[in-house]
Amino acid sequence: MKRSPATLALRWSGRVLVAAILLFVLLPGVVVAISAFNDRAILQFPPQSWSLRWFYRAFSYADFAKGFWNGLTVTVWASSIAVVVGSAFAFAIHRYKFALRDFLEGILLSPLIIPHYTVGLGILILASQTGIGRGFPLVIFAHVVMVLPFVMRSTYISLENLDTRLELAASSLGATPLRILFTVTIPLLIPGLLSGWLFAAILSFNEFTATLFVSSQATQTLPVAMYNYVREFADPTLAALSVIYIVVTATLLTIANSFLGLGKILNVDAH
Amino acid sequence: MLMRTDPMTAHTPAAASDKIRPAVQLDGVTKRFGDSMALHEAWLKIRPSEFMTLLGPSGCGKTTLLNLVAGFLEADNGEIFIDGDLVTETPAHMREIGIVFQNYALFPHMSVAKNVAYGLKTRGVEKREIARRVDEALALVKLSGFADRKPKQLSGGQQQRVALARALVIKPKVLLLDEPFSALDKNLRGSMQVELKQIQRELGVTTIFVTHDQGEALSMSDRIAVMSAGRIRQIAAPDDIYRRPADRFVASFVGDANILNGRLVEKRGDVAVVSVGDISAEVPAAPIAALSAGDALDVFVRPEHLAVTSRGVSGSLPGTVTTQVFQGGHVDLYIDAPGSARERILLRSPGIAALSSCPVGAEIGLTIGSDDIVAFPPREAA
Numbered sequence: 154m155k156r157s158p159a160t161l162a163l164r165w166s167g168r169v170l171v172a173a174i175l176l177f178v179l180l181p182g183v184v185v186a187i188s189a190f191n192d193r194a195i196l197q198f199p200p201q202s203w204s205l206r207w208f209y210r211a212f213s214y215a216d217f218a219k220g221f222w223n224g225l226t227v228t229v230w231a232s233s234i235a236v237v238v239g240s241a242f243a244f245a246i247h248r249y250k251f252a253l254r255d256f257l258e259g260i261l262l263s264p265l266i267i268p269h270y271t272v273g274l275g276i277l278i279l280a281s282q283t284g285i286g287r288g289f290p291l292v293i294f295a296h297v298v299m300v301l302p303f304v305m306r307s308t309y310i311s312l313e314n315l316d317t318r319l320e321l322a323a324s325s326l327g328a329t330p331l332r333i334l335f336t337v338t339i340p341l342l343i344p345g346l347l348s349g350w351l352f353a354a355i356l357s358f359n360e361f362t363a364t365l366f367v368s369s370q371a372t373q374t375l376p377v378a379m380y381n382y383v384r385e386f387a388d389p390t391l392a393a394l395s396v397i398y399i400v401v402t403a404t405l406l407t408i409a410n411s412f413l414g415l416g417k418i419l420n421v422d423a424h
Numbered sequence: 425m426l427m428r429t430d431p432m433t434a435h436t437p438a439a440a441s442d443k444i445r446p447a448v449q450l451d452g453v454t455k456r457f458g459d460s461m462a463l464h465e466a467w468l469k470i471r472p473s474e475f476m477t478l479l480g481p482s483g484c485g486k487t488t489l490l491n492l493v494a495g496f497l498e499a500d501n502g503e504i505f506i507d508g509d510l511v512t513e514t515p516a517h518m519r520e521i522g523i524v525f526q527n528y529a530l531f532p533h534m535s536v537a538k539n540v541a542y543g544l545k546t547r548g549v550e551k552r553e554i555a556r557r558v559d560e561a562l563a564l565v566k567l568s569g570f571a572d573r574k575p576k577q578l579s580g581g582q583q584q585r586v587a588l589a590r591a592l593v594i595k596p597k598v599l600l601l602d603e604p605f606s607a608l609d610k611n612l613r614g615s616m617q618v619e620l621k622q623i624q625r626e627l628g629v630t631t632i633f634v635t636h637d638q639g640e641a642l643s644m645s646d647r648i649a650v651m652s653a654g655r656i657r658q659i660a661a662p663d664d665i666y667r668r669p670a671d672r673f674v675a676s677f678v679g680d681a682n683i684l685n686g687r688l689v690e691k692r693g694d695v696a697v698v699s700v701g702d703i704s705a706e707v708p709a710a711p712i713a714a715l716s717a718g719d720a721l722d723v724f725v726r727p728e729h730l731a732v733t734s735r736g737v738s739g740s741l742p743g744t745v746t747t748q749v750f751q752g753g754h755v756d757l758y759i760d761a762p763g764s765a766r767e768r769i770l771l772r773s774p775g776i777a778a779l780s781s782c783p784v785g786a787e788i789g790l791t792i793g794s795d796d797i798v799a800f801p802p803r804e805a806a
Contacts, residue, residue, distance in 0.1 A: 316527070323542065
């Protein structure tokens with residue numbers, strides 16, 4: 154079949170556009186990744202000479218290791234607390250009609266509107282007023298506040314998709330409401346809860362703005378440690394760290410995908 | 425075995441005396457949703473082992489009634505008894521009821537065996553006993569080899585059998601069926617109906633069956649409660665519902681009916697004499713109690729109760745054949761009879777003789793060949 158020049162032109166301009174978009178999306182990552190292998194102690198693109206020494210420094214720099222473990226601690230606690238609290242709220246809002254229901258829902262979803270630095274600053278002011286130190290509980294509290302809306306959404310959607318007749322069937326079979334909750338409702342909500350947890354964990358581990366306000370030298374997370382580093386040094390260590398970050402995340406997601414099905418966890422194929 | 429009644433009474437529940445304690449009893453049960461009346465003062469007594477069908481169009485209140493018996497809804501007024509015990513305020517999980525939903529509502533995260541075992545586990549039945557009874561229940565619904573499958577791996581008919589086994593294994597006081605056949609294709613539906621009815625008889629389990637399909641209701645039930653707009657219109661055996669409908673709604677909802685223009689001649693106690701053209705016939709007097717001699721009324725005649733004769737024979741109505749529809753075992757004739765009926769009359773002629781004897785355009789006479797006709801006040805007066 155013969156194609157008109159106009160069709161050909163459209164087809165090619167489409168390809169160029171897609172290529173350009175891909176380039177812009179990938180460009181920062183590619184530039185940083187290549188800079189990480191520079192031998193000289195400056196951020197430069199493209200590098201003149203090559204080395205792996207910044208990777209060694211990224212691993213051996215004490216603040217980064219500490220920040221990684223701090224961040225992991227905060228992430229695991231904050232996501233887990235948020236899943237329990239957020240799911241309970243989602244359940245209450247979905248199943249019961251009560252006074253202030255819409256109000257409560259509004260408040261719980263408000264962190265989507267309130268900027269992270271406001272959350273951080275607010276909690277910092279409260280902490281100093283009440284004399285609470287800037288320990289882990291404070292950082293975890295701030296993270297719970299920020300990831301709660303995402304967990305709630307995820308559980309709420311799972312509840313919407315749950316056929317209530319399953320619970321009615323269980324109750325006709327003699328199951329008490331508590332038994333129904335643990336043998337029918339929660340098992341069927343687990344994909345939603347897992348996806349909520351994973352989403353919360355990704356957000357929490359990467360959170361920087363609010364954490365900067367509420368953390369101290371002892372509790373700083375990896376993003377805060379990176380920020381502090383870049384204020385003092387301009388060498389490619391951060392670039393090396395970025396490469397590590399990308400590789401680790403990609404590996405984890407690949408594992409999660411092959412074992413659990415990423416679509417299932419992220420609720421992509423939920424209907 | 426799951427058998428729990430003696431077969432002598434299990435097969436003839438309709439013959440049971442009214443003195444027997446009802447398995448399910450509703451005393452003036454009313455349920456409102458906001459401003460709308462979902463169920464208005466329902467009075468109903470279901471005998472032990474009886475197969476009672478709630479029949480009506482969607483929104484008639486039949487599912488509301490079922491949910492009230494199951495304990496999924498709370499009545500606004502009235503009392504509900506199961507096995508003589510007052511259960512109006514008893515929560516669903518304490519009512520000992522088995523239910524099969526339209527979509528079966530099998531637990532998707534459990535195997536077939538776990539689904540069936542669920543109701544036994546909640547009752548704290550011992551493990552080996554659970555295994556034994558699950559096997560027995562699966563054998564009853566002919567799914568013995570399927571214990572380890574997940575519901576998703578089963579066909580619609582198989583899922584329904586699992587749902588039935590799950591409901592029956594707990595030996596429920598009442599089995600509730602909420603439109604269980606409507607998700608099945610037509611062929612499967614017929615065989616499942618036969619099988620379900622057989623199991624129900626064998627076990628003698630009191631059953632409430634909700635459907636909008638009058639064919640299902642007529643073929644499966646011991647008695648039918650026909651419902652419309654939140655009210656029970658008539659409770660009777662299937663043949664009574666068909667032959668002696670209590671009102672216009674029942675007469676037109678169950679089976680086909682032709683409406684002929686008639687006139688009340690006289691009343692003789694329980695029966696009344698009505699005339700349609702040259703024909704005079706006896707009908708039950710109760711539905712037309714408000715009318716007096718000479719009043720116009722609507723006479724309801726089933727298509728198979730009409731017969732064809734020659735034009736002009738005395739005691740016949742004049743008509744013209746407008747359409748012939750060959751149905752295999754019978755022929756449907758559509759007949760214009762402007763003097764006798766406002767709408768086209770449907771006549772069901774057995775065999776194939778009518779194909780040649782009543783061609784389109786034939787001028788014929790109509791006779792009524794049955795005593796099973798009823799009359800109601802005309803629609804304007806109803």
